[in-house]
Amino acid sequence: MANIMGFFLVLLSLTLSLYPSCALYEDQVGIMDWHQQYIGKVNHAVFHTQKQGRKRVVVATDENIIASLDLRRGDIFWRHVLGDSDAVNDIDIALGKYVITLSSSGSILRAWNLPDGQMMWESFLQGSGPSKSLLSVSASILVFSGGCLHAISGIDGDVLWRRELSGESLEMHKIRQSPNGETIYAAGLVGSSQLALYELNPKNGDIVNHKMALFSGGFSGEMLFLSDGTLVALDATRSTIVTASFNNGNLVFHQRPIIEIVPEFSGSASLLPSRFKGSVAIKTDSHVLLILVRENGKKMETLDKIEGPSAISDALLFSEDQQAFGVVRHEQDVLSLSIKLDGGGNNELITDNIKVDGQRGRAEMVFINNYIRTDRSQGFRALVVMEDYSLMLLQQGNIVWCREDGLASIVDTTISELPLEKEGVSVANVEHSLFQWLKGHFLKLKETLMLASAEDIAVIQEMRLKNSEKTKMTRDHNGFRKLLIVLTRAGKILALHTGDGRVVWSLLSPSFRKSEKCQNPTGVKIYQWQVPHHHALDENPSVLVVGRCGLGSPNFLSFVDSYTGKELESLRLTHPVTQIVPLPFTDSLEQRLHLFVDGEKRAHLHPRSSESLGVFLRELPNIYLYSIDSERGIIRGYGLKGKCIREEGDDYCFETRELWKVVFPLESEKISAVATRKSNEVVHTQAKVLTDQDVIFKYISRNVLFVATIAPKATDGIGSITPDEAWLVAYLIDTVTGRILHRVTHLGAHGPIQAVFSENWVVYHYFNLRAHKYEMSVIEIYDQSRADNKDVLKLVLGKHNLTTPVSSYSRPEVMVKSQSYFFTHSVKSMAVTSTAKGITSKQLLIGTIGDQVLALDKRYVDPRRTINPTQAEKEEGIIPLTDSLPIIPQSYVTHSVRVEGLRGIETFPAKLESTSLVFIYGVDLFYTRIAPSRTYDSLTEEFSYSLLLITIVALVAAIFITWRLSEKKELRDKWR
């Protein structure tokens, strides 16, 4: 009997291992997942609006993306994500059909087919040294990079000619092709005060004319071509406009202090790189001035003065000799766009005041384009990039479309519950939903019986996607509906609904806006501040957002209500923060206690209330901190001492004292990756029952840190090192005592390392230089000191040590098991599924280099795998050992979509134990929910209620029919 049972178990485990557990049917796409595509903050834009064909705008962004967008709707036609080190320098359109991009600091020039984004040619430009990279596309494609000027054929990317324009400290600043295509001008500086101007022949690149002239005042480095042979620059003090022009073969300078043109000028000015005809735009501290330059700089006058922070577009030639430019200003939540004529006077063509969402900040960039209206007058459209990186198209005083492209640069994310459902449902609603329900099931029945027409199938698919249940703004029974709260690099906080990914609210807090004090605020981290359970009906949860200025230490905080998106409080810290530690304690309002560690290793407690202080002081001896200094290779552990000595009266400040430190030898080991358990992870059981009825105990401690160090030489990339010079050392360190629990060396291993820590195991991914393959290793640690607890007799007699408290200070006897496997792909990010109670088996979520996410059962990375598992081990579900981990296409959680630029994977538990919510972010966003051991605790979406109904109806009908039949028969029998 036992044999038969065993056989069935093996069969079961085999079938389970054969079928990937989270496979999806194609028609299920979009039911529980959503995918959003973004491009990032636009920094270059070129319009392509010819009469025939679709109107589009080609953009390049901060995320190294080039994309073609539909001008009508803002959708992406096509998009390419260039490599991390392949930043786009400039883009343009050549021959009316190719998008030309110059990238990698001017060394790679590519042409992309405008309609479909296919790369047509690629040209590698070799220079002789670093320099500015400039692109000019008009008659021909001219690229200045690496100290050389290249002329490139637009058809096939061949270099037509190449002219070296570098010499001793000569630095080129601008190139210009004359409108008639007869001359190329190139201007540069030798040192800071000598101007060099070249005239070249566009046919062969010969230097026709070359002049050098010294200007005593020196140059600031910014310059512009005003017209052929006339240059405008600023002097070294940035207070005088200098023009230089060819005059009878000589360079002639004219200079004019700005203060003479604008009497109220003070401070320093800068040239805006906008291309205007005959005039220059100068940005001063308070204004943007448009200055008309005439007669080679002899006369200058102010054309226009634009006050306040504003964005100015390039000049656009819209009729034979008229140029216009756009100015966008922003006041409160009104965006005013004015299109002005370049020629002179205060000739405003269009002024529109458009009301925009107040959470977008000010306008940063504007690109304009013209079109002919139906009444044959000139119309203008403007593409505006806002402070929160969003992109808007304005036309005729309206916002045509708006893209929330800040979501391409998410830095951190957390989750929040939705409000509880309030009592009271109207009858009409119920009737309506009942009718819908019946109709839906009728249609599904038709589909099952293959009676559905194409229209019906479309309706069914739409109903599946637009399930009104999943987009409700209230909590559901299974815990699938939640709010994803994300923080973008721009400092904007957005709440996304997990049902369909729509933005519920967004907030650009005043402390995250650009100001005099802080030119470049960025978001750093987001923490859950308050999660009410006891008063869930009348208190809203809130999050803590941490930001910083530029590259400095984080120094401002913002507390935001998770339901409404209102800022509750904002705080500017007096001390820069190096580390923020959420503590496992809450006060009576369920606000989580946080420690902010400053540069002098003093810990500041938040929230600042006497109650939280009481909670904190009670737990003071049990609080330990650690810091990782990867630069110097030191990990330090701290305990808390007492009140700060220097800051008298500050009750919330505590001194720390160093308890231990682990110093890695800098010459041989460099910290490359660290991993800890998620603080909110739930472990169901500590014991693990083996096949021989033996029990081993997992070593589960919140204070274990995984550190991986690599050889310092092995940081430059795979190709740069031989296997003998590379190694990886993995450590498991107890962060309370600093004790190294385990240490293992992998020779010939190379970074980058991705690691994930869960329960009692770590999985890490690295490159094996000897095999030239990627490898994954697993370490599991078990507690040996509890091994004798399994004796029942001892338990009965009370001679067990279960009651002794677990302490990091008691010397742990740990047992470590580990194993390594090959893995095919590079890994960008790794995570592990988390469920509400931790009962469900785990899956590793692996973000591969192809921007897909693979779900891999933990059973595949189990150190107990052997080549020939015994019968008993097979029954337990141990998979025979293979040298590489399997990649099953059906177990990609991202199925057939790519999460471009994948950076992070977050998992959150749902209320339903079998299910885990997965949010993947990068340039794109992807959300889905997965069930690592299938949904064993609820009926799947696939469950056919209609079939159940039919069966019941059929049974009832059969009962009645047979009853009648039997009655008749009885009657017949009685008559007989």
Add this chain to the structure above:
Amino acid sequence: MAITWHLLFLQVFCFCLFSSFTPSNSLGTAEGSTINGRVKIEGMGAKGLGLPGKSTNVKVILNGGQRVAFIRPDGYFSFHGVPAGTHLIEVAALGYFFSPVRIDVSSRNPGKVQAALTENRRTLNELVLEPLQEESYYEIREPFSIISLVKSPMGLMVGFMLVAVFLLPKLMENLDTEEMRRAQEEMQNQGVPSLSNLLPGRSNN
């Protein structure tokens, strides 16, 4: 159409024989060598995977993201200025599984490049990367069939009911009227009808 394709392929093939592994001498050794290669996917886009199976979706990645190259319409890609050493090339194409390729760039004779697939250790004479297999990300839904309907819990329920309705009366009919009466009497005597009373009766028969 087919002929032109063949011609193109032939041309491309010859071209790559001569070009992909010949050293690009014009590029100095200090700057590293150039790796030229080709991604070849048979019948791209022909298979209905619900994917835009275009070559615009193909990326070639050097050393786990150090550099990214895109392929031209004919499938060619190149990396310039690659330093000597052993490198890894991966191809990211939705719907296809490519083996990573180990690339040895020689430092002694610049431009000499050797390649081998890391998955099956096959050396490549020329750098033409082909997918090892197609990947389909979805389960194939089985078409509607009576068998599956019958096998489902509901089908079994109905089936059992049918058995109960039509076969059990037949069993009853086979019983003798005598036996039947006796059984009924027994039942009345005992008060509680049970299946065990019926079964021995049948076996006696």
